[in-house]
Amino acid sequence: MATVSQNIFLTRKEKQRCVCCGKRIPFGKSFIAETEDHKGTCFACSPFLGYSLLPAGNAAMTRRSKKHSKLCGVVLKWNQRRKRYERKGQFVEEIAIEKARLECENDREARELKNKKAAIVREQKDKVYILNFANAIRNKYPNCPQKREFKIASHACEKHSGRVGRTADAKEFDPQMIDLAVQAHIRHTETNYDEQFGKGKRKTEIRSDVQSKIESVLNKWK
Ligand SMILES: [Zn+2]
Numbered sequence: 001m002a003t004v005s006q007n008i009f010l011t012r013k014e015k016q017r018c019v020c021c022g023k024r025i026p027f028g029k030s031f032i033a034e035t036e037d038h039k040g041t042c043f044a045c046s047p048f049l050g051y052s053l054l055p056a057g058n059a060a061m062t063r064r065s066k067k068h069s070k071l072c073g074v075v076l077k078w079n080q081r082r083k084r085y086e087r088k089g090q091f092v093e094e095i096a097i098e099k100a101r102l103e104c105e106n107d108r109e110a111r112e113l114k115n116k117k118a119a120i121v122r123e124q125k126d127k128v129y130i131l132n133f134a135n136a137i138r139n140k141y142p143n144c145p146q147k148r149e150f151k152i153a154s155h156a157c158e159k160h161s162g163r164v165g166r167t168a169d170a171k172e173f174d175p176q177m178i179d180l181a182v183q184a185h186i187r188h189t190e191t192n193y194d195e196q197f198g199k200g201k202r203k204t205e206i207r208s209d210v211q212s213k214i215e216s217v218l219n220k221w222k
Pocket of ligand 1: 018020021023041042043044
């Protein structure tokens with residue numbers, strides 16, 4: 001039977017109350033409910049009393065311990081900076097964690113090999129992406145100095161690492177994205193932009209100072 005999942009919020013509300021025992025749930029403590037706006041219970045009144053916490057971070061353990069547990073209580077904490085809830089871990093039965101640990105020990109080598117293979121595939125995709133992006137830059141800026149398109153493309157690839165569209169064909173690259181990458185490169189390599197910081201000038205000021213220089217280089221490269 002599939003495991004039933006429930007949310008456990010480390011509540012960011014001050015006045016949450018347990019519907020079972022009526023006790024107040026202090027800020028940052030476990031509140032078991034569908035959302036923080038729903039009615040819910042404290043940890044002591046929840047079915048997770050006696051369960052064990054598996055911290056987040058190990059995908060195989062997370063998946064497997066959930067599979068072996070009757071209930072799974074997903075611990076969520078609000079991240080104010082990112083404006084979203086993040087998984088801190090999950091409460092599952094202790095025996096489920098033990099079973100998961102055994103399974104992970106048994107196929108550790110196979111999983112490591114799989115991860116290694118996936119890393120190689122990712123690396124290959126990165127190379128294709130850089131090559132295609134470099135070609136797109138060269139097409140748009142045919143007078144750009146030799147090999148510079150690769151420098152710009154690999155930098156852009158690092159920045160966009162993990163995003164979708166990484167295997168895009170040269171034709172599919174957004175012209176605006178190409179322009180932005182080339183402009184950023186020129187800003188840092190062909191102008192005194194970086195040297196101007198720390199001298200009391202504001203970033204917007206420095207940016208507008210070097211803009212005409214950037215445009216003149218862009219026109220030469222076109
Ligand atoms: Zn309670």
